[in-house]
Amino acid sequence: MKQFRDRSAVITGAASGIGLELARRAAAEGMNLVLADIEHGKLEAAAATLGLPAERLLLQKTDVSREDEVAALAAAAFARFGGVHLLCNNAGVGLTRVTWEHSTADWEWVLGVNLWSVIHGIHHFLPKMLEQGDAGHIVNTASVAGLLSTPGMAAYNVSKHGVVTLSETLYGELAAAQAKVGVSVLCPAWVPTAIHQSARNRPDRFGSATPAAGLSAAYEERMGQAVKSGRLTAADMAAAVFDAVGEGRFYVIPHRKINHAIQLRMDDIMQLRNPTPLG
Numbered sequence: 001m002k003q004f005r006d007r008s009a010v011i012t013g014a015a016s017g018i019g020l021e022l023a024r025r026a027a028a029e030g031m032n033l034v035l036a037d038i039e040h041g042k043l044e045a046a047a048a049t050l051g052l053p054a055e056r057l058l059l060q061k062t063d064v065s066r067e068d069e070v071a072a073l074a075a076a077a078f079a080r081f082g083g084v085h086l087l088c089n090n091a092g093v094g095l096t097r098v099t100w101e102h103s104t105a106d107w108e109w110v111l112g113v114n115l116w117s118v119i120h121g122i123h124h125f126l127p128k129m130l131e132q133g134d135a136g137h138i139v140n141t142a143s144v145a146g147l148l149s150t151p152g153m154a155a156y157n158v159s160k161h162g163v164v165t166l167s168e169t170l171y172g173e174l175a176a177a178q179a180k181v182g183v184s185v186l187c188p189a190w191v192p193t194a195i196h197q198s199a200r201n202r203p204d205r206f207g208s209a210t211p212a213a214g215l216s217a218a219y220e221e222r223m224g225q226a227v228k229s230g231r232l233t234a235a236d237m238a239a240a241v242f243d244a245v246g247e248g249r250f251y252v253i254p255h256r257k258i259n260h261a262i263q264l265r266m267d268d269i270m271q272l273r274n275p276t277p278l279g
């Protein structure tokens, strides 16, 4: 997808962090914006910083883990701007616990927001994007957690590995169909955002997570510190995404220092070694 001006972008999780910076970049590119988030007040405040005229902007409160709400988002986006050209399935949440301390509700929440959201997004947007006949692109936000298996983040890792393979599968299918719609997967390492405070968005139906203790608490503390100390910013992620979309590049892995860990995992697999601990 080469042309952004006067095209329409839908961005989920746009009230904060990477989603907000994707919105800022899309606005600067001259796109119409449909911004979705579960935190509507924060979304309104964030959108006000974009300086967009009302006719180029639609805000929609959306819980992306719920199929009916993603379907409503798609209907609203197509109705408002007559088409969708860039879909960023970006909303996500993190949870840090040892695997045996994840409750069923923890799994359902994290997989719902991080993986089912992308499934719903593809299901409710892509057929209509293909029918449009215009160039378009889907960007799924995964994580380097979708390429590695860092301890203390089982549900998060499973969700992001799911997003990576879903995106790779879709890439092959869109290429085989010679579609004008492309797909990329964004795999950041640590970026200073509010991801370590994800519990703020945990819907009541999942209850609260049990407070972390022992090893889970140590992992939680380390994750929070790692997020805060991330060197690349959310704006850097948005810049990398727009470069990749313009070039039709699939893998967007802005933190190149993580390559050695990815290589180590691949070598473990190829040599049938036990997984090298990531610390």
Ligand SMILES: NC(=O)c1ccc[n+]([C@@H]2O[C@H](COP(=O)([O-])OP(=O)(O)OC[C@H]3O[C@@H](n4cnc5c(N)ncnc54)[C@H](O)[C@@H]3O)[C@@H](O)[C@H]2O)c1
Residues within 6 Å of the ligand: 012, 013, 014, 015, 016, 017, 018, 019, 036, 037, 038, 039, 062, 063, 064, 065, 090, 091, 092, 093, 094, 113, 141, 142, 143, 144, 187, 188, 189, 190, 191, 192, 193, 194, 195, 196, 198, 201, 227, 230, 234
């Ligand atoms: N920050 C990092 O270190 C990092 C690293 C790798 C991947 N990611 C991924 O980047 C994406 C964006 O996260 P971020 O770092 O900007 O965090 P963030 O918490 O700053 O932003 C996430 C946004 O998603 C929204 N959200 C949460 N649950 C939702 C739901 N059910 N429906 C709709 N919106 C919901 C939040 O309200 C928030 O605005 C996520 O998919 C995350 O997994 C982040």
